[in-house]
Amino acid sequence: MTNTRLTPALAAHFAGLTLGHLGREWPYKLDHVMAGPADVLPPAMLHPIFHGSFDWHSCVHGWWQVMRLLRRMPGLPQADAIRARADAMLVPAKVAGELAYLARPASAGFERPYGWGWLLTLHGEVVQHEAQHWAHALEPLARAFADRFRAWLPKMTYPIRVGTHFNSSFAMLLAHRWATAHDPDLAALIGARAADWFGGDRGCQAWEPGGDEFLSPALGEAHLMRELLPPEQFRAWFDGFLPEIPATLLTPAFVSDRSDGKIAHLDGLNLSRAWCWRRIADALPADHRVVPVAREAAERHLAAALPHLGDDYMGEHWLASFALLALDWD
Numbered sequence: 001m002t003n004t005r006l007t008p009a010l011a012a013h014f015a016g017l018t019l020g021h022l023g024r025e026w027p028y029k030l031d032h033v034m035a036g037p038a039d040v041l042p043p044a045m046l047h048p049i050f051h052g053s054f055d056w057h058s059c060v061h062g063w064w065q066v067m068r069l070l071r072r073m074p075g076l077p078q079a080d081a082i083r084a085r086a087d088a089m090l091v092p093a094k095v096a097g098e099l100a101y102l103a104r105p106a107s108a109g110f111e112r113p114y115g116w117g118w119l120l121t122l123h124g125e126v127v128q129h130e131a132q133h134w135a136h137a138l139e140p141l142a143r144a145f146a147d148r149f150r151a152w153l154p155k156m157t158y159p160i161r162v163g164t165h166f167n168s169s170f171a172m173l174l175a176h177r178w179a180t181a182h183d184p185d186l187a188a189l190i191g192a193r194a195a196d197w198f199g200g201d202r203g204c205q206a207w208e209p210g211g212d213e214f215l216s217p218a219l220g221e222a223h224l225m226r227e228l229l230p231p232e233q234f235r236a237w238f239d240g241f242l243p244e245i246p247a248t249l250l251t252p253a254f255v256s257d258r259s260d261g262k263i264a265h266l267d268g269l270n271l272s273r274a275w276c277w278r279r280i281a282d283a284l285p286a287d288h289r290v291v292p293v294a295r296e297a298a299e300r301h302l303a304a305a306l307p308h309l310g311d312d313y314m315g316e317h318w319l320a321s322f323a324l325l326a327l328d329w330d
Contacts, residue, residue, distance in 0.1 A: 003295075004302050006327040008076075011069050014320040015078040017310050018062045021053045021317045022085065029055045031115075033106035048097035049089050054317040057115035057165070061321040063090075064122040071129055072328060090126070090134040095141050102144055112152065114165035116145045117174030124178040146183050149175050153189055159197040161221070163213025163269065168197070169220040170272075173227055191228050198225060199237070206246045209253045214268030214322070218242070218249060219276035226283045234283055238290075245290065249273070250297045252304035261314040268315075270305040271322035274298040275329060302326060 028043045028051065043051040053059035063086075070082045101107055111119075123142035126134040159168040172190050179187035198221050206218040222241060226234050242249075252273075253266040274297075281294035309319045 002299055004299060004306070004327065006072070006324070008073055010323075010327070011073040012077050014309075014324060015066055015069050015076055015082065017316055017320045018053075018066050019078055019081060019085070021313070022059060022062050022066070023052045024054075024317075025051055027054060027313075028052075031056060031111060035104070035106050039106075046101055048094040050098065054313070057111055057118055058318040058321075060115060060118045060122055061318065064118065064125050065321040065324050067122070067125050067129070067134070068324060068328070071125070086134055090137050092137050095137050098141055099144060102141075112148070112166075113168065113171035113175075116148055117171035119145050120178035121174045124181065127181075142178070142182070146175075146179065146186050150186055150189060153193050156193070159193075161217045163208060163210055163215040163217050163220075164265070167215050167217065167220060169194075169217075169224040170215050173220070173224045176224075176227060194224055194228055202240045203243060204241050206242075206249050208248055209266060209269050212262035212265045214265035214272060216249070216269060216273050216276060219273055219280070223276040223279050226280055231283060231285075235285065235288070238280070238284070242290075245293060250293065250300075252301045255308070258308060258312045258315055264312065264315040264319075267305045267308055267319055268322045270301040271319065271326050274301040274305075275322070275326040277301070278326065279329070298326070 025042075025044055030043060030046070032039070032046065034040060047056055047059075050056045050059035050063075053062045066078075066082045067086065069076060070079055073079075076082070102110065120142055123135065123138045126138060129135065153172075156168070160166045161168070172194060176187055176190045179190060201221065204218050204221075206216075208217060222238060225237055225241075229237060252270045255263060255266045257263045258267070277294040277298035281291045281298070284291050284294075305319070306323060308315065309323060310316045
């Protein structure tokens, strides 16, 4: 069985795709509530940093991707371009503009929770760089989103299990990784809510994919619990959650039209499933019945999506980030 990994060639391919749209302002899809005529402004005025890549959250995780590639592969051909762009954009004055947007009363639900988790992940990446000025600049924005998680999670009676931006498990997974290092109280809150919502789940039916999903509701939940539970507890939980592995979770989604932004989500589903299957397999004992099945499924899903990252801008503006999740999440 093959074991696809991040190589210098793939890293350069990903970085080249993403640098091509981090600063591309148009087309752009706003998540923007207008309280009056003064709020009718172009994206670059509303979002001084994250106004490229078609939408705010894609720009955020595009930044995460290039900054991670810069750290992991410092010899990238694009390394100097990434540093120069970061020096120009990840600065306190521009972060202040992003904070000002969050402070608007109409922005209370802005990018909840998907963009929140990605911004914390971006900050968690730049903190690991030797040069700390990017992390210092972004920290107030990260703290603002951590506060939003802290206020939101206790009042959510039920989790959201869809395979799109509103999914609870995915955002909690990203936020927990950041909070473990930077906000222990938030990490504990995420763990408690996950236990409340998912700890008793058994016999998952996994009726997926939906026609526009880029996250697996079933595997995303399992991935979150893999991050939160000790290995023996996770094995017991997983065996109850998926006592049998449905064929729907092992078969890559078919993408009929990559120029359709919603249908193109299915390439992302294939990449995020590959990520989840790899992480689940790594957490189970080597002789567990699911391990070879999971690793083979991950390779099939990668093979279905990796050749198509740049086929159309509807996928190009975000898919490489999900490819990097699958290939390089430690």
